[in-house]
Amino acid sequence: MAKITYRQALNQAMAEEMDRDPSVFLIGEEVAEYQGAFKVSQGLLQRFGAKRVVDTPISEAAFSGLAVGAALYGLRPIVEFMNWSFSFVAFDQLVNNVGSLRFMSGGQFSLPMVFRGPSGGGTQIGATHSHCPESWFAGVPTLTVVSPAFPEDAKGLLKSSIRSNNPVFFFEGERLYGLEGEVPDGDSLTPIGEARVCREGGDLTIVSGGYSTHTAISAAETLSANGTEAEVIDLRTIKPYDFDRIAQSVRKTNRLLIVEENKPFAGWGAQIAYDVQRRLFDWLDAPILRVTGLDLPQPYNGKLEAQVLPNVERILAAARQLLA
Amino acid sequence: MVADDPAVAVAEPKVPASSVTPEIQIELYRLMVRIRRFEEKSAQAFMRAAIKGFCHLYIGQEAVAAGALSVLEPRDAVITAYRDHGIALARGTPARPCMAELFGKQTGCSHGMGGSMHLFDRAHQFYGGHAIVGSHTAVAAGLAFAQQYENTEGVTLCLLGEGAVNQGVFAETLNLVSLWKLPIVFLIENNDYAMGTSVSRSSAGLPLVNRGSAFDMAGRVANGMDVEDVRAKVAEAINLARTEHLPSLLEVHTYRYRGHSMSDPDTYRTKEEIEEHKKGDPILLYRRRLEERHVLSDTLAKEIDEKARAEVQDALSFAEQSPEPDLDFAFSLRFSVEDQIDPIPRPRYSDL
Ligand SMILES: Cc1ncc(C[n+]2csc(CCOP(=O)(O)OP(=O)(O)O)c2C)c(N)n1
Numbered sequence A: 001m002a003k004i005t006y007r008q009a010l011n012q013a014m015a016e017e018m019d020r021d022p023s024v025f026l027i028g029e030e031v032a033e034y035q036g037a038f039k040v041s042q043g044l045l046q047r048f049g050a051k052r053v054v055d056t057p058i059s060e061a062a063f064s065g066l067a068v069g070a071a072l073y074g075l076r077p078i079v080e081f082m083n084w085s086f087s088f089v090a091f092d093q094l095v096n097n098v099g100s101l102r103f104m105s106g107g108q109f110s111l112p113m114v115f116r117g118p119s120g121g122g123t124q125i126g127a128t129h130s131h132c133p134e135s136w137f138a139g140v141p142t143l144t145v146v147s148p149a150f151p152e153d154a155k156g157l158l159k160s161s162i163r164s165n166n167p168v169f170f171f172e173g174e175r176l177y178g179l180e181g182e183v184p185d186g187d188s189l190t191p192i193g194e195a196r197v198c199r200e201g202g203d204l205t206i207v208s209g210g211y212s213t214h215t216a217i218s219a220a221e222t223l224s225a226n227g228t229e230a231e232v233i234d235l236r237t238i239k240p241y242d243f244d245r246i247a248q249s250v251r252k253t254n255r256l257l258i259v260e261e262n263k264p265f266a267g268w269g270a271q272i273a274y275d276v277q278r279r280l281f282d283w284l285d286a287p288i289l290r291v292t293g294l295d296l297p298q299p300y301n302g303k304l305e306a307q308v309l310p311n312v313e314r315i316l317a318a319a320r321q322l323l324a
Numbered sequence B: 001m002v003a004d005d006p007a008v009a010v011a012e013p014k015v016p017a018s019s020v021t022p023e024i025q026i027e028l029y030r031l032m033v034r035i036r037r038f039e040e041k042s043a044q045a046f047m048r049a050a051i052k053g054f055c056h057l058y059i060g061q062e063a064v065a066a067g068a069l070s071v072l073e074p075r076d077a078v079i080t081a082y083r084d085h086g087i088a089l090a091r092g093t094p095a096r097p098c099m100a101e102l103f104g105k106q107t108g109c110s111h112g113m114g115g116s117m118h119l120f121d122r123a124h125q126f127y128g129g130h131a132i133v134g135s136h137t138a139v140a141a142g143l144a145f146a147q148q149y150e151n152t153e154g155v156t157l158c159l160l161g162e163g164a165v166n167q168g169v170f171a172e173t174l175n176l177v178s179l180w181k182l183p184i185v186f187l188i189e190n191n192d193y194a195m196g197t198s199v200s201r202s203s204a205g206l207p208l209v210n211r212g213s214a215f216d217m218a219g220r221v222a223n224g225m226d227v228e229d230v231r232a233k234v235a236e237a238i239n240l241a242r243t244e245h246l247p248s249l250l251e252v253h254t255y256r257y258r259g260h261s262m263s264d265p266d267t268y269r270t271k272e273e274i275e276e277h278k279k280g281d282p283i284l285l286y287r288r289r290l291e292e293r294h295v296l297s298d299t300l301a302k303e304i305d306e307k308a309r310a311e312v313q314d315a316l317s318f319a320e321q322s323p324e325p326d327l328d329f330a331f332s333l334r335f336s337v338e339d340q341i342d343p344i345p346r347p348r349y350s351d352l
């Protein structure tokens, strides 16, 4: 075990997997010479050379499409978006090509590829740079969506994602890059599709993912100080999410609160709420609640942005409502 | 660009000496006939509603596929847009799985999941059939990138309609392939129309081959009604890609006789315009030329035609008799099997 940052964890995952498999390469804007816009790829160019750490022009559609072709051919690209908000100029490539080509070819081709980069708000960079598009991509039947909250999972999930034979959309928290945590040494993989229980409790279940997991944990600590114990589940994988782990907790607490940064309409929490009411209706003592980003483009103003994002106050209010 | 006008080509006084062997000449002719007969059969099947959805015929453009693909090696990669039946046949996909795909059958080359616009054939390094205009050009660059990465010395041939040149991703892609010297040839099949919009109404800076100039790409123009001209120009470009890792952009002038798709009433051009182009028909033209060269006899021409008719009739029966895919099969195609990590649970999120 070593204490490293979330950023270093991602860096180690890529370096280890590139070491292990010569077909893995990293491509994106500023990933090589600049060492990564957020320094996630620091040192990779020096270690693996320009053939495998590829700087691109500002052409998201072309380099995403190029990665698709390379994957069809048998390589394993890691595509870095400087920010997931910039991926939308490549939306056609991501949805039509990554999303459909294997299926439309009758299964002749695989797309072993990872698209990764920072997402989400909280850094006052305005509406165009603060999107949290996890749910948009989760709406595509063939895409796997991952969003780690801790350094250990950042590393373990990225390694799993690179080794997966399917396309994985990997959402990093821009606000998490500097977060430190214990990460096991060596080849430790976090399974895709398994949630993590961050905190046990019998009074209510809080399901969250990515940066919001940390907000949920803070809220749970406040609740605990007031005598209420929340069980906090960090999804880690958004799609396919770990229904069984949530069900196990809800059967114990009979109350479910979902905390997600997505905008409210059809955010992934809505899917979870649907599935839980459909399959565990009799286990619920109260309606399922969701604390989401507010239905506004992200405001620049710091006070407003803090209100738009899921925050401890709104989680506490929702918890009180659930327990009333 | 007088030489690109097929009407003028017909009137050529002398038969140009051929750089290709008689055997290859016959094969080029045979392939064009096979494609034409296949497309005619597809049209009939579409008219009786046995083929559904969109169906874009290649009739009139046969010389492009036949000429261009005839210079490729098995290790090369081919990718095209949705007007793809002729390309698949030229790449070596048999008529049966092609026709069965148009019928949406399990035995289709994409197992009924792709349809007419999305033919795929991995065994022949045919990377599809792509129906979002321009989108596949970036994917093509990735095939060439991988060929370079793996040092295969293979090259990629990417065909696109002239309508695709106005997609932003195409410009981005030309920049990338030129910047990185990828072994690729982009071949614009300029049939004058993108649905009902003629080139002159859609594109500034003609000829379209100029689109490569800003990116320092080698450019060539070919007469798409002349199979040997296409073959020669593509051969040069392929050679450049294979030996010098230099990408090029080819503009090939051709013409489609049928509507944009089977559902197009074709109201944006005159009957006379179409008839005029038919005088320069690539198959007719080549047949005459081969006869003058004494490469093709009347008997052989008949035999080729009969064989092609029998082949597509057989493909049709095969398609008609093939089973339909089922839903469980479709679900099984969503994800590749994992072999380096634990299996990932894959729920269907719908139980109703
Ligand atoms: C992005 C996109 N926009 C619009 C369409 C609808 N569409 C299909 S084919 C076509 C015309 C394309 O013409 P061209 O590239 O010249 O190819 P051709 O049909 O002549 O082979 C259009 C507009 C599409 N499929 N994709």
Ligand SMILES: [Mg+2]
Pocket (backbone or CB within 6 Å): B161, B162, B163, B189, B190, B191, B192, B193, B194, B195
């Ligand atoms: Mg056209």
